[in-house]
Amino acid sequence: LVDATGQSTFLAVRLGLKQQDPNLRMASVWTYFQGAHRDSGKDEGATIILQTPGKTSWFWYIPLPDDVVSVGCTGRLEDLFAEREASPADVFARHRERCPALQRRLAHATRVREFFVTKDFSYRTAVGAGPGWVLVGDALGFIDPVYSSGVFLALRSGEMAADAIHAALVAGDVSAERLGGWQRMFSQGVDRFRRLVYAFYDPRFSFGRFLREFPHHKGRMADILMGRVFQQDIEDMFRDMRNERGEATGA
Structure with missing residues (x-):
């Protein structure tokens, strides 16, 4: 089997x-955008990692077909969801405000999907x-x-x-x-x-x-x-x- x-x-x-x-009690919040900035040439499809100050969180930025970009925020569970009532959209927006490089890339983008969440995904057997x-x-x-x-x-x-x-x-x-x-x-x-x-x-x-x-x-x-x-x-x-x-x- x-x-x-x-x-x-x-x-x-x-x-x-x-x-x-126990060292990786993490969570991720992600969604998808159209019209976001893409680098030119050979780097157009490159995955980018953008960190916030103090390494409290980081964003992945993954260009996909049809002018879509996957953007996700990952950080420690207690930091991302410190406010228990915060929605995934609130969490994403709060950390986006702390990442000027991401703000520039999404300045003219439109979100085209809902937010997704996963937590405590680091494990072994x-x-x-x-x-x-x-x-x-x-x-x-x-x-x-x-x-x-x-x-x-x-x-x-x-x-x-x-x-x-x-x-x-x-x-x-x-x-x-x-x-x-x-x-x-x-x-x-x-x-x-x-x-x-x-x-x-x-x-x-x-x-x-x-x-x-x-x-x-x-x-x-x-x-x-x-x-x-x-x-x-x-x-x-x-x-x-x-x-x-x-x-x-x-x-």
Whole structure:
């Protein structure tokens, strides 16, 4: 049995395996606009991240076909919905006012869809496989939308699970160990994305400052963002990031 039910997490919920990430209690509010500004040339379809002061929230800005742009605001749950009675439109407007770059891009735009909301979407599962079953994609876990890693990780988990399932059926062994043997390496790769997300939300950490201080890590940072997280030995970069964050936070 392959659980590919996405964020419904069918088996994880029923087996009590789902674990929310206490460091990423986030929420997102998003909608769609027409007539918003688009960059020219090769950057016309580029996804843009726009942060508000103090990293209290950030906006994604994703150009889509037919002159439509997806715009979403993500931040800590307690910050976005500090006012319990605030509507999604109120939350979006409040943070939009704190992001001049987004205001400029939406100056002549018209909203064409309602607002959508999702909360507490960062989680993992305590166990990813059992006798005769395995979890893949978002049914196995989800980190955060900031680096757009979700589809990549979902597809990669599916590939790795497919190889394990084939080998298990050939061997006549559908044990948890056989079906989930790939998940340790997969979890290590996911954890590398997760550590980048933690750094992104740290208000006193700057990727720009870090890469100026450690320019030899630029290539490794690019490799991770391109999905090369499963084979490379990049722990020295994370050690330097950890030290930088520790100095910045006084830890």
